[in-house]
Amino acid sequence: MSDEAPLLDTLRSICGDAAVLTGGDMAAYATDWRDMFHGKPLCVVRPAETAEVAQCVAACAETGTAIVPQGGNTGLAGGATPDDSGTQVIVALDRMTAIRRIDPVGMTIEVEAGAILQTVKDAAGDENRLLPISLAAEGSARIGGLIATNAGGVDVLRYGMTRGLVLGLEVVLPDGQILSRLRHLRKDNAGYDLKQLFIGTEGTLGIVTAAVLRLVPQPRHRATALIAVPDIASAIALYARAQDEVGEALSAFELISGAGLDLVAEHMGQTAPVTADWVLLIEAGSSLPSLREAAEKLLETAFEEGWATDGVLAESEAQADALWQLRESLTEAEGKAGGAIKHDISVPITGIAAFLQEAGNMLRAVAPEAKFNVFGHLGDGNLHYNVMNVTREDAAKVNAAVHDVVAAHHGSISAEHGLGQYRVAEWARLASQPEHDLTRRIKDALDPDGLINPGKVVPKRG
Amino acid sequence: MSDEAPLLDTLRSICGDAAVLTGGDMAAYATDWRDMFHGKPLCVVRPAETAEVAQCVAACAETGTAIVPQGGNTGLAGGATPDDSGTQVIVALDRMTAIRRIDPVGMTIEVEAGAILQTVKDAAGDENRLLPISLAAEGSARIGGLIATNAGGVDVLRYGMTRGLVLGLEVVLPDGQILSRLRHLRKDNAGYDLKQLFIGTEGTLGIVTAAVLRLVPQPRHRATALIAVPDIASAIALYARAQDEVGEALSAFELISGAGLDLVAEHMGQTAPVTADWVLLIEAGSSLPSLREAAEKLLETAFEEGWATDGVLAESEAQADALWQLRESLTEAEGKAGGAIKHDISVPITGIAAFLQEAGNMLRAVAPEAKFNVFGHLGDGNLHYNVMNVTREDAAKVNAAVHDVVAAHHGSISAEHGLGQYRVAEWARLASQPEHDLTRRIKDALDPDGLINPGKVVPKRG
Structure with missing residues (x-):
């Protein structure tokens, strides 16, 4: 028995023995799908309902154990992969997949965090409604993760990011309290819109367990x-x-x-x-x-x-x-050709041509052999500016070069993929002091012990 | 000279003598336009630029003086009216009206907080673009106030609330720091989306000084x-x-x-x-x-x-x-007929008929003489459920009756007008403990001394 056994037993007593994975059973959860980030968790726990999530979080809080929430594990920035300390608990939402309710007239759908995007879209489609989130991973990505990362995709130009589709949210807070605002309302200005705190913050302030999403008419x-x-x-x-x-x-x-x-x-x-x-x-x-x-x-x-x-x-x-x-x-195709150092940047649309020119010039100096696979959502000013034929060792240099040009254009170094663990250092390098201060204040206000998804999005204390 | 003279002199030295109003000159700022809320401010200060706002806020913070930010003063919940203590400083944004930049291709517009909605809409219209915020007060309402209250109106059904139109924000924080994220980007997932903290929080976490807004195509x-x-x-x-x-x-x-x-x-x-x-x-x-x-x-x-x-x-x-x-x-017309006790409620659209039935029954018991002026944004589930022919003394009873029916339908007691000072007590009565806790934690994290718009939105400490 390891030193951690007492917590494992507690988690087993909450969710059942079969819902707590250890050893080789954790493999699919411990590494991201691109095989870039490799974690070593203490265990993976797979709660079946919100109350179990809350109890698991409370148990971890009591023992000072860090948690990494995980949905479909399709993220591109390592936001759902634990560190390699062997001490972090992955809370996987993949058993909470219910579609609780669909209202085709009010055009809302209520789902659990583990529901797969494609399944939810199909349910909406059956009622002649559309959930306008479209991305390559939609057969695996889960609603909780899409909300936690404020997912983008090819529908953003018309329908906006995931944030604008979230009407109601249920969240387990870092102390195990459940914040439940699962309202099927298109308008609600009563008090602080607390759900915004959990959209796009990549599980660093709480764990999304269920949501009410806005649907739109299905174009004919x-x-x-x-x-x-x-x-x-x-x-x-x-x-x-x-x-x-x-x-x-x-x-x-x-x-x-x-x-x-x-x-x-x-x-x-x-x-x-x-x-x-x-x-x-x-x-x-x-x-x-x-x-x-x-x-x-x-x-x-x-x-x-x-x-x-x-x-x-x-x-x-x-x-x-x-x-x-x-x-x-x-x-x-890019993967088969040897992969690339990816960038997920946005600049004002009218600055795209200049950006491409300047970034190209910059990289010819830094990495003369570089080839490019550039594509993306031009209408949103968002390009996946992927640099091929450079070594992993040059990644930091290439990243910095591209991001400096982005910064000069008042752009974003992560238009839709989030920071996760992959881009935290670059964000920290480029963000202003008030941005640093405010981010830290919010994190400390909700998660004073730093136990929910540490090391993601928010730079570690200096 | 009053005890407060040193602060008045400081404010005059920051903004100029003419920009600091006292006595009768404050009348238009001290009362809301419906003449429901009557404040007695220490002074009104009218900065000409963001740096002056920041200096005024810092000066107030140093002397422990409370601030009430004010835009067009067209709110319906008393959110911009000071208390009657004679100690609060109104920071009016009405001199900061510049339209800084419009990009008809990227479909963005950058404006100062004091710009009047109609003026901004006209500027967008000149470029064949639309700023889709439409409400009765658009000839007086100012952009900062619209953002601070996450304004609704008749365009929400199609275009959403103001929140979804805010791409970038410049804010003066309660300690006088300037948070500037005036990006003309349609997508930005780099780090916490800090601007969300200042949208719909009615100036209780900081003062919006400028914004980048999203425009849409002008329908033909x-x-x-x-x-x-x-x-x-x-x-x-x-x-x-x-x-x-x-x-x-x-x-x-x-x-x-x-x-x-x-x-x-x-x-x-x-x-x-x-x-x-x-x-x-x-x-x-x-x-x-x-x-x-x-x-x-x-x-x-x-x-x-x-x-x-x-x-x-x-x-x-x-x-x-x-x-x-x-x-x-x-x-x-309602005003000319003697006015009404107003409610700004939303319920799920499919529950509207039942809501009207139940609220009507409830009110027949509480206020048998009541007449009704009900109208609103049915497509959003948002009704202005206005009760006429009842005395002001019955207001609390009438409010509670209507709001209890709203709560039973999992609705909102403020769909678009906000809480201001008018609806704080009712929100406090109906909100859950985690909602209370989290709201307080956010307020304390950003405004630990409680000096920015105290008494609005966030219930006073118990």
Whole structure:
């Protein structure tokens, strides 16, 4: 028996023996899916309901044991991976998967934190409603993690980040209290909006156990196009015109580099119908039937103005899906080609061209052999600026170079992936003193002993 | 000279003599516009820039002087009115009105806190963009106050509350530090989203001095209808169908009682083209031309299904504006008829009919002579449930009766107006212990001496 046995026994008595994993059974939980972060937890506990989560947290608090909350373990910044001390307890929400209630008229859905995004989207779809969070990991990502990381994805342009979809939240606080505000309300200005504290804070202030999410109408019509543009300036001009012509119907405006399409062709066997140094994947959706007409008119304008050199407007759902498949294969193709040092940056949209120029110049000095796989949500100013053909040893240098250019453009070094453990040091380097102070005050106010997801998001005490 | 003279001199030295008001010059700032809350401030200081705000706050902090931030002074809950102690300093943002920058491509606008909503909307409109905050006070309300109260209004159904429009914020903290995150970014997940602390917290954690707001495309087509419905259930059925048929284009779904229209006819001389116990004012807007066709089809369906008994679809902008005029005159007509005890409640939309039934029953017992002016944002589940023909002495009894029914429906006692000083006691009565604890912890973490807007939102220490 190890020294930790008393806590393990307590957790077993709360959740049942089978719900507490140790040794080799922890493997899938101890490492992130990209295999970048390797933790060594004391144990993994898998509560079946909120009351059990609360009791586990209280038991850990009493023994001064640190907790790492974990959802689908699909994060990209190591936010759900424990350290290697062998002392931290992973609280996995993967048994709490109930869809408690769906209201298609009030357009809300109440789910437990462990529900898988795709399952929740399917339930909403059955009622002709949409949960507008779309990302590559949606078959594995869980609602609690999506909320804790304020997940982005390809729907953000139209529907905003996950934060804006959270109407109600149930959270276990670091002392084991349950804060329950599972209200199906679209408007609630009574008192501090406490749920904001737990959205995007990556489990460092409490553990999300359930949520009420806002649904939107399911668009009936869809228009999807892949368009080759001569340069970034043309892409931006087309974006501005699209806002005028299709307005609220515009739902995705994605940028893909020709180099990225080459990777997808080489490693995934998928060939794009158009190619160029830069292509755009644009989608619009609407309940109104004149969408396609507006999309055709927009494409005509793009050719007339010289903003597009080639392009295809999907003629069928299957063709639209095939265009999206190119976009969604970029990360896997990159992996097969040897991987990359990833950046998840955003800058003001009008500064994208200058950013690409300056970051490219900077990297030619720092890492002359570098190749690039650049893609992302151009309409949000968010690029995945991935640098290939550099060694892991150069990662810190490359990161700093890219982030310095981001900072000069008043951008963000994490537009959608969060800080986790991966980007804390870079955040700390670039944040202002009041940002440091306020972050620390909030963390201390809610988690004075620093036991909930330590080392993530909030820099350790200096 | 009073005992407070040294602070007054300090404030004068920071902002100039003319920027510090005392005596009768303070009248417009000391009372709210509805003349419900009457304060007696030490002085009013009107800084011209953020650095002056910071210096004023630091000077007050040093002398242990409480501050009341004030924008357009159009709030409905007394959140910007000082107490009557003669010791509090009003920091008025009404000289900081600059529109610093507008980016029609990135669809952002940067403004100072004292900019008037209508002015900012006009600036956005000049660039074919929309700032989607619409409320009766938009000619006087200022951006800082709108952010501090997370303002609602008639655009919420489609565009959400003000919170979702705030991309960047500059805030003076209670110790005089300036937190500046004026980023023109649509996505930023780097670290805690500190700006959330200052949105909807009514100036109790700091003073908003500037903001970057998100703009949206200006819809080109508009459809506006006034529809008589036989009952609330029909209104809800029509709402659900509207989400299917016009989807994202639906921008307002307002409920007005026949009694309210009678008040508007009697006191404002405006006659509605249709009338019934309940009427709906519905509006949709889109960049796509087939909107009107969809709206006509929806109305046809409403008549076929028996959800509508009468109705008019506006044939011109002027007619649409006239329909909105009816809605916007309700509050003034109510005032002319002797005023009301107002409630700003929300419940899940599907519970609205039951809420009205139960609240009506409850009030017949508590205040048998009561008459009602009920209207509001039905699509958001938010009603202004205003009770007329009762004495001020009965207000507490009436409030408690209505709020108890709200609580039974898991609703909110302040959907959009905030708590200010008016609803703090009722919030305190109905909130859970973890909500009390967490609210207090946040307040103490940011404002340990309780000097920023004391007595608002957060109950005083027990």
